[in-house]
Amino acid sequence: MSNHSALQVNSINGFDQQAEMLQELASKQTHRKKWLVIQPKSLTNLRADSGHVSIPLNLMMVCTLASTLFDVEFIDERIGDPVPEDFSGYDVVAFTARTLNVKKAYKIGNLAKSHGAKVIFGGVHPTMMPDEARNYCTTVVYGELESVWTDLARDVLLDEMKPFYKSGKLEQMDHMHRPEFKFAEKSKNFKKYSNLVPILATKGCPVGCNFCTTPTIYGKSFRMREVDLVIDEIKYHQNRLGKENVNFSFMDDNICFKPKFFNDLMEAMTGLGVHWNANISMNFLVRPGVPELAAQSGCDMFSIGFESLDPDTIKQVHKGSNFHSQYDEVIKNVQKNNIAIQGYFMFGFDTDKETSFQATYDFIMDNHIEFPVFALATPFPGTPWYDEMKTRIRHFDWDRYDTFHYMYEPKKMSGEKLVENFIKIHREVYSWKSIYHRMKGKPLNWVWFVNVAMHFFSKRMKPEMFA
Numbered sequence: 001m002s003n004h005s006a007l008q009v010n011s012i013n014g015f016d017q018q019a020e021m022l023q024e025l026a027s028k029q030t031h032r033k034k035w036l037v038i039q040p041k042s043l044t045n046l047r048a049d050s051g052h053v054s055i056p057l058n059l060m061m062v063c064t065l066a067s068t069l070f071d072v073e074f075i076d077e078r079i080g081d082p083v084p085e086d087f088s089g090y091d092v093v094a095f096t097a098r099t100l101n102v103k104k105a106y107k108i109g110n111l112a113k114s115h116g117a118k119v120i121f122g123g124v125h126p127t128m129m130p131d132e133a134r135n136y137c138t139t140v141v142y143g144e145l146e147s148v149w150t151d152l153a154r155d156v157l158l159d160e161m162k163p164f165y166k167s168g169k170l171e172q173m174d175h176m177h178r179p180e181f182k183f184a185e186k187s188k189n190f191k192k193y194s195n196l197v198p199i200l201a202t203k204g205c206p207v208g209c210n211f212c213t214t215p216t217i218y219g220k221s222f223r224m225r226e227v228d229l230v231i232d233e234i235k236y237h238q239n240r241l242g243k244e245n246v247n248f249s250f251m252d253d254n255i256c257f258k259p260k261f262f263n264d265l266m267e268a269m270t271g272l273g274v275h276w277n278a279n280i281s282m283n284f285l286v287r288p289g290v291p292e293l294a295a296q297s298g299c300d301m302f303s304i305g306f307e308s309l310d311p312d313t314i315k316q317v318h319k320g321s322n323f324h325s326q327y328d329e330v331i332k333n334v335q336k337n338n339i340a341i342q343g344y345f346m347f348g349f350d351t352d353k354e355t356s357f358q359a360t361y362d363f364i365m366d367n368h369i370e371f372p373v374f375a376l377a378t379p380f381p382g383t384p385w386y387d388e389m390k391t392r393i394r395h396f397d398w399d400r401y402d403t404f405h406y407m408y409e410p411k412k413m414s415g416e417k418l419v420e421n422f423i424k425i426h427r428e429v430y431s432w433k434s435i436y437h438r439m440k441g442k443p444l445n446w447v448w449f450v451n452v453a454m455h456f457f458s459k460r461m462k463p464e465m466f467a
Contacts, residue, residue: 057198060179096123128382142166250278277301295337348377375403
């Protein structure tokens with residue numbers, strides 16, 4: 001029996017046996033293969049990669065998993081880590097890429113290939129546009145790495161890498177390695193990262209908004225980790241940082257979809273002394289006791305995708321979970337528990353009018369939304385909306401897909417008026433007077449400082465930046 005066929009693991013043997021067989025194969029290698037994992041920066045002149053960026057949790061997971069079999073180095077170009085000029089010392093160079101930074105990843109990938117390295121692309125954009133990505137690499141990982149790891153790692157060890165890896169099923173999260181942060185900590189620029197520690201408790205979102213990439217990557221499934229595993233990871237970071245009061249940011253698309261899991265997690269976190277924020281749905285916050293339970297466990301901010309205040313727009317993007325009539329009541333209840341709201345609002349849909357900006361401004365000010373985030377509607381490659389809008393899209397320069405360049409002319413206003421009002425709402429919401437109105441009486445924490453940074457960002461805005 002060949003090495004290849006001997007490693008065809010029957011699924012009933014389980015994850016542990018797969019890992020053992022990979023370790024056996026790795027032990028027979030003449031040298032331990034060397035990986036370089038890269039987080040490329042984007043080339044936008046706007047704020048997508050400015051300030052203190054988050055430690056890339058997805059790449060910490062990749063590094064942790066790969067290090068069980070290979071020697072692994074990690075660099076993050078966003079914080080100033082230099083990209084090597086010579087890749088000949090690496091067997092594998094692996095990237096994650098979203099649309100905004102994929103052109104930079106392609107450039108580095110081509111160079112690494114020319115130096116003899118095998119190049120792996122993963123992440124949102126290569127998953128959505130695998131045929132395009134394949135032109136710049138050896139292999140495209142479609143979706144999440146964990147679900148194809150056994151096949152990919154085996155083929156790397158045997159020098160038999162395939163052009164594409166796509167799993168027919170998603171791996172349960174109980175098998176997910178706790179990501180080690182030591183790979184990022186080795187950088188001399190480590191202090192440039194945000195002090196918000198990324199963590200993951202669930203994956204997926206069954207809502208299926210037509211502008212969102214999540215359904216393509218994860219389907220409409222929703223998977224959860226064991227609560228004990230999440231708590232163990234929280235305690236790992238407390239020990240790593242030498243303090244109890246750690247600020248966590250849950251990277252989940254929608255942490256609240258299973259109410260019992262959410263409640264169990266909140267109860268387990270209560271008393272740990274941590275602070276945290278997460279994405280959450282408005283319809284879940286309607287449930288009695290949710291903000292109270294979250295506050296007891298250390299929540300200091302919920303991120304909510306309002307997207308639009310126009311019911312026709314909500315219908316257009318298939319976001320059926322927003323109940324406009326209850327917004328004011330729910331927001332007051334959240335804020336009463338000292339939980340701030342990061343509200344996401346998008347402009348530029350065909351249903352939008354110039355009056356949409358004023359309505360959004362009034363809503364934000366009336367409800368004292370602490371951290372409003374504005375974006376221009378952007379049909380991302382691979383989404384149903386991209387396919388629908390493709391003939392109207394103004395350009396396909398991926399560097400501009402930062403949600404700050406307008407992609408098409410809305411039906412009810414010109415592109416120039418869209419940009420003009422987009423700048424205006426930034427400046428008005430983040431004027432000193434408006435910040436004081438929204439933040440008066442709120443704890444002096446990192447949300448205040450974000451508002452100050454956004455004030456100065458809005459002052460620098462010019463129409464030509466958004467064309």
